[in-house]
Amino acid sequence: MIWKDKYKLGVQLIDDQHEELFQKVTRFVEIVRKPIPWEEKLENIHETLDFMKNYVVTHFQAEEGFQKKIGYTGYEEHKKIHDEMVQFVLDTESKFMNDGYNEQLMQQFAGKLLAWLINHVLSDDQKIAVFAKEKGVEDFE
Amino acid sequence: MNNLFFDATKEVFSLMLDLDNISYDQETLHTMLNDNESIGIKIGIVGDYKGSISYIFSKEAMLEMVKIMSGMDVSEVDDFVKSAVSEVANIISGKAMTSLSENEIVCDILPPVIYIGETVNDGCRNKSSCSFIKTDIGNIELDMELQKNK
Numbered sequence: 001m002i003w004k005d006k007y008k009l010g011v012q013l014i015d016d017q018h019e020e021l022f023q024k025v026t027r028f029v030e031i032v033r034k035p036i037p038w039e040e041k042l043e044n045i046h047e048t049l050d051f052m053k054n055y056v057v058t059h060f061q062a063e064e065g066f067q068k069k070i071g072y073t074g075y076e077e078h079k080k081i082h083d084e085m086v087q088f089v090l091d092t093e094s095k096f097m098n099d100g101y102n103e104q105l106m107q108q109f110a111g112k113l114l115a116w117l118i119n120h121v122l123s124d125d126q127k128i129a130v131f132a133k134e135k136g137v138e139d140f141e
Numbered sequence: 142m143n144n145l146f147f148d149a150t151k152e153v154f155s156l157m158l159d160l161d162n163i164s165y166d167q168e169t170l171h172t173m174l175n176d177n178e179s180i181g182i183k184i185g186i187v188g189d190y191k192g193s194i195s196y197i198f199s200k201e202a203m204l205e206m207v208k209i210m211s212g213m214d215v216s217e218v219d220d221f222v223k224s225a226v227s228e229v230a231n232i233i234s235g236k237a238m239t240s241l242s243e244n245e246i247v248c249d250i251l252p253p254v255i256y257i258g259e260t261v262n263d264g265c266r267n268k269s270s271c272s273f274i275k276t277d278i279g280n281i282e283l284d285m286e287l288q289k290n291k
Contacts, residue, residue, distance in 0.1 A: 001212045006159075029211060033221060104220050111224025114210055115157070119232045122156050 002026045002114065007121050009129035013066060017059045018121055024052040025117060032110045038103045045106060049096070053089050060086065063125070070137045072128055081124055085116065146194055146283050149237040150274060153229065158209045158278075166273040180223060181256045182230040186238075188248035192287035194237070196230045202279030209278075227253045 003022035008015045028048040034041055060082040067075045092109045096102065147165050154160040178200035185193050198206075200218055206229060207215045207222045215222060234250045241248050274281040 002210070004212075026212075029213070029221075033213070107220035108224040111207075111221040111226075112228045114207075115225045115228035115232065118157050118210055119153070119229075 002029070002118070007118070009121075009125055011066075011129050011132055014063060014125065014128070017062060018125070021052075021055055021059050022117070024048070024055050025113060028052045029110045029114060032106050038101075042101055045101075049093060049106075053093060056089060057086060063128070067128060070128075070132055070135060072131050074127055074131070078124060078128070081120070085120075089113075142285060142287060145237045145240055146233065146285060147272060147274060149233045149240065150281070150283070152236060153233045154276060157229065157232075158206060160209075160276055160278060162277050164275045166275060178218065179257075180218065180226065182227050183254045183256060184230060184234045185251035185254075186234075186248050186287060187251065187290075189246045189290055190241075190248050190287045191290045192285070194234055194287070195282075195284040196233070197282040197284065198226055199279040199281070202276065202281060205278035223255055227255055 001022075002025060003019055007018060007022070009018075028045075028051075031041055031044050031048050064075070064079055064082065066072075067078060072078070092105065096105055096109075099105065151163050154163055179197055180200075180203060181195050181197045183193050183195040203218050203222055203226045204215050207213075207225050210225060231250070231253050238248050238250055270285045270287075272283045272285075274283065
């Protein structure tokens with residue numbers, strides 16, 4: 001399991017979504033790395049990739065919505081980071097489909113996603129939590 | 142400049158991997174990587190300075206990094222491991238660039254390039270631009286080749 005308590009920011013809305021996102025990424029990585037022939041797990045790969053991709057977009061939108069509501073001053077920069085990641089995920093998915101469902105591509109994607117997500121939550125998202133707490137902002141539902 | 146990347150490595154290793162026992166050894170050059178299992182990750186730098194920073198990771202360090210991040214048992218330096226470690230090198234470099242920008246030096250990084258085999262060992266021979274970082278999970282060499290852009 002990738003999720004660790006240290007990834008909690010202390011903002012319930014974001015923490016709940018992060019934990020869900022990490023669960024989806026964990027599931028995706030586990031399937032990509034499952035030691036069975038690629039062809040046998042391909043359908044599962046498609047399913048989890050799609051699920052994860054959709055949740056990434058949903059979560060980023062929710063997080064950006066929260067940032068706007070609290071008047072987060074780093075919103076534009078943060079949104080740019082999100083947009084670049086979404087584009088990377090979409091480009092990877094497109095390449096995966098166009099290049100005949102290449103296993104190496106998925107292994108590389110999973111590795112990059114793992115490290116990127118951990119750093120993003122600990123570095124970039126932490127700044128939102130610091131701002132929210134300094135402003136004394138309550139959680140949003 | 143060497144300190145910049147060392148400090149960024151310390152920050153990232155502490156933040157992402159909970160590794161705080163990291164020491165810097167400028168004197169030891171290329172003592173570690175005579176095996177075929179180390180990986181080099183080279184990141185080009187453009188802007189006010191140009192050149193590159195290369196990170197050479199031991200197999201042991203790479204596997205431990207990914208085990209810590211994924212919580213999964215990892216025993217082989219495969220594409221998943223290389224990609225995850227490459228992204229960590231990318232993150233370190235990004236933080237180093239941010240530190241530079243705080244001193245009004247503007248640089249950007251290019252996508253990481255992974256290299257393996259004999260060329261890994263050539264990088265740090267007798268070069269003052271190399272530094273050796275010791276961590277609890279294994280060792281890393283940094284090979285920095287940067288010059289001010291005219």
